[in-house]
Amino acid sequence: MTHAGYILASYLVAAGVAAALVAWVALDARALRRRLADLESRGIRRRSAGASGP
Amino acid sequence: MALVDLANPTRFLSLSHRLLPFLWAAAGVVVVAGLWLGLAVSPADYQQGDTVRIMYIHVPSAWLSMAIYGLMAVASLGTLVWRHPLADVTAKSAAPIGAAFTFVTLVTGSLWGRPMWGTFWVWDARLTSELVLLLMYLGLIAVWRAIDDPGRGARIAAVLTLVGTVNLPIIKFSVDWWNTLHQPASVFRADGPTIDPSMLTPLFTMATGLALLTAALLFTAIGNEILRRRVRTLEMVAASADP
Numbered sequence: 001m002t003h004a005g006y007i008l009a010s011y012l013v014a015a016g017v018a019a020a021l022v023a024w025v026a027l028d029a030r031a032l033r034r035r036l037a038d039l040e041s042r043g044i045r046r047r048s049a050g051a052s053g054p
Numbered sequence: 055m056a057l058v059d060l061a062n063p064t065r066f067l068s069l070s071h072r073l074l075p076f077l078w079a080a081a082g083v084v085v086v087a088g089l090w091l092g093l094a095v096s097p098a099d100y101q102q103g104d105t106v107r108i109m110y111i112h113v114p115s116a117w118l119s120m121a122i123y124g125l126m127a128v129a130s131l132g133t134l135v136w137r138h139p140l141a142d143v144t145a146k147s148a149a150p151i152g153a154a155f156t157f158v159t160l161v162t163g164s165l166w167g168r169p170m171w172g173t174f175w176v177w178d179a180r181l182t183s184e185l186v187l188l189l190m191y192l193g194l195i196a197v198w199r200a201i202d203d204p205g206r207g208a209r210i211a212a213v214l215t216l217v218g219t220v221n222l223p224i225i226k227f228s229v230d231w232w233n234t235l236h237q238p239a240s241v242f243r244a245d246g247p248t249i250d251p252s253m254l255t256p257l258f259t260m261a262t263g264l265a266l267l268t269a270a271l272l273f274t275a276i277g278n279e280i281l282r283r284r285v286r287t288l289e290m291v292a293a294s295a296d297p
Contacts, residue, residue: 002103003169010108010162017154025274032281039288046287
């Protein structure tokens, strides 16, 4: 394969960026769900949720 | 379900929760197929040799870098004109993904340019306008992060996004308007593509795979942003309840 180093570098950069994006959304989702669960466990609710809830 | 029903964030979360496993799976399968076609099946180009394989990630990334900005522009109209509850959430979530694809476009273009043009970079109109797109993405991300009031941040970012759309036709037509080192359009042309089908197939397969990946990332990021705004609301409720 000609210029294999450039081709490999291109695919590695693209794979690294794609992996970083997937990790970003996954870790962000996990952290946000934890914060939301923590707030709700302390009895804090949105007014709209309180109004429509039991 | 009517499209307008998706204006409800809770309904959007419910729909995306059901859709996302299929999107992630489809993205994985199609990207792997694209890699196999691009790296193992497609032939080397008679002039570029194997470096043509860089095109299978460079070109779809470039398309997505512009398509995502276009989506943000439509969402910005939704913010300013219709005040759609998900419009700013969509634009804000899309910006880092668009920036990432623009970065990949620039880096893979440079890595292709070195062996083919003899240089990593020239201040060519196509390359420069794509770099401007990256700076616009980064600037918009900074605006969203810098302004505490989400409503005010949304309006400012929407106006800036719409102003920035002037760069999209410049990127697309720069190779026609100016004498550039970058080659002219070879896929979307009035007289049809100039690329052989043996190379068009991996190109479109990879473009489809990366578009599916973008959709999966975007739906997840929008869900995250909705959760972030709920967390912010609850934290404000908690702060106001504290004596």
